[in-house]
Amino acid sequence: MSIGQIADKSVKISVRVLNKCFTRKREKGNNVKQFVALKDFSLDVRESEFLSIVGPSGCGKSTFLDLLSGLSEPTSGGIYIDEKKVEGPALDRGIVMQGYALFPWRSVRKNVEYGLEVKGMPKQERREISQKFLELVGLEEFAERYPYELSGGMKQRVAIARALAYDPEVLLMDEPFGALDAQTREILQDELLRIWAATQKTIIFVTHSIDEAIYLSDRVVVLSANPGTLRDIFPIELRRPRDGVRLTPDYLELTRRIADSLHGKTPPSQIIHNGDGI
Numbered sequence: 001m002s003i004g005q006i007a008d009k010s011v012k013i014s015v016r017v018l019n020k021c022f023t024r025k026r027e028k029g030n031n032v033k034q035f036v037a038l039k040d041f042s043l044d045v046r047e048s049e050f051l052s053i054v055g056p057s058g059c060g061k062s063t064f065l066d067l068l069s070g071l072s073e074p075t076s077g078g079i080y081i082d083e084k085k086v087e088g089p090a091l092d093r094g095i096v097m098q099g100y101a102l103f104p105w106r107s108v109r110k111n112v113e114y115g116l117e118v119k120g121m122p123k124q125e126r127r128e129i130s131q132k133f134l135e136l137v138g139l140e141e142f143a144e145r146y147p148y149e150l151s152g153g154m155k156q157r158v159a160i161a162r163a164l165a166y167d168p169e170v171l172l173m174d175e176p177f178g179a180l181d182a183q184t185r186e187i188l189q190d191e192l193l194r195i196w197a198a199t200q201k202t203i204i205f206v207t208h209s210i211d212e213a214i215y216l217s218d219r220v221v222v223l224s225a226n227p228g229t230l231r232d233i234f235p236i237e238l239r240r241p242r243d244g245v246r247l248t249p250d251y252l253e254l255t256r257r258i259a260d261s262l263h264g265k266t267p268p269s270q271i272i273h274n275g276d277g278i
Ligand SMILES: Nc1ncnc2c1ncn2[C@@H]1O[C@H](COP(=O)(O)OP(=O)(O)OP(=O)(O)O)[C@@H](O)[C@H]1O
Pocket: 022, 023, 024, 035, 037, 055, 056, 057, 058, 059, 060, 061, 062, 063, 064, 228
């Protein structure tokens, strides 16, 4: 068993020896070169786990989420959700990205209902579900507004409600709070934890922020670059709810250890807990 794999039956996502190469043209001439973006990446994610991925720029975080979402195909290896191989995009995975990706011509409610329309759900049912998720993200009073009338934090709440509305098994989040100011970011982190507790989704969250990864997650995965590969996994055994946890010595110690891993100051895979079969 490799370091990313777990031994119990609650595995939701299994990433098995994933490799992704891109073909790049050289600047001069017609030569092409293979570039390895992800190499031999294996990782299991538990049902209802909140797992964050950090790593240096270009280590393959977004490439991995693209593969998970089914928007691109691995060169070799595979990703399995509930033992079923990912072979393209599907509604079992919801995606929330940094740029909100809202439809500007649709109201907030119509944005949230988009996936339900794609599913062919009748209007009344759509309305009930969108109402439930607008309330969950605290935007019920803004249902008839349009994206241009919202703040960045509100847009991101709409994106989260939209992704959750069609009840995906897994939520994939790529730097969702990266464009927000520090205060809004912390508010949305708490909101996301509340939503996660209420929905019990499995969440994979990509971020550049070690602080954000620790605050949110059950485990933090560190990738290294060139080629992108799994470096370390840190279980985050801090109490939940996490309010006030940033001031504790354990939090600061985890921050230091993950930063050391990220900056290559420790040997790979030397600092992994072995508590629960990982
Ligand atoms: N379509 C593509 N063709 C060629 N190379 C690509 C392509 N997509 C990504 N890459 C390369 O693969 C590597 C991983 O890219 P990726 O965007 O996944 O990194 P990342 O970890 O998400 O980076 P960042 O933190 O800067 O967002 C990079 O070197 C990137 O240039």
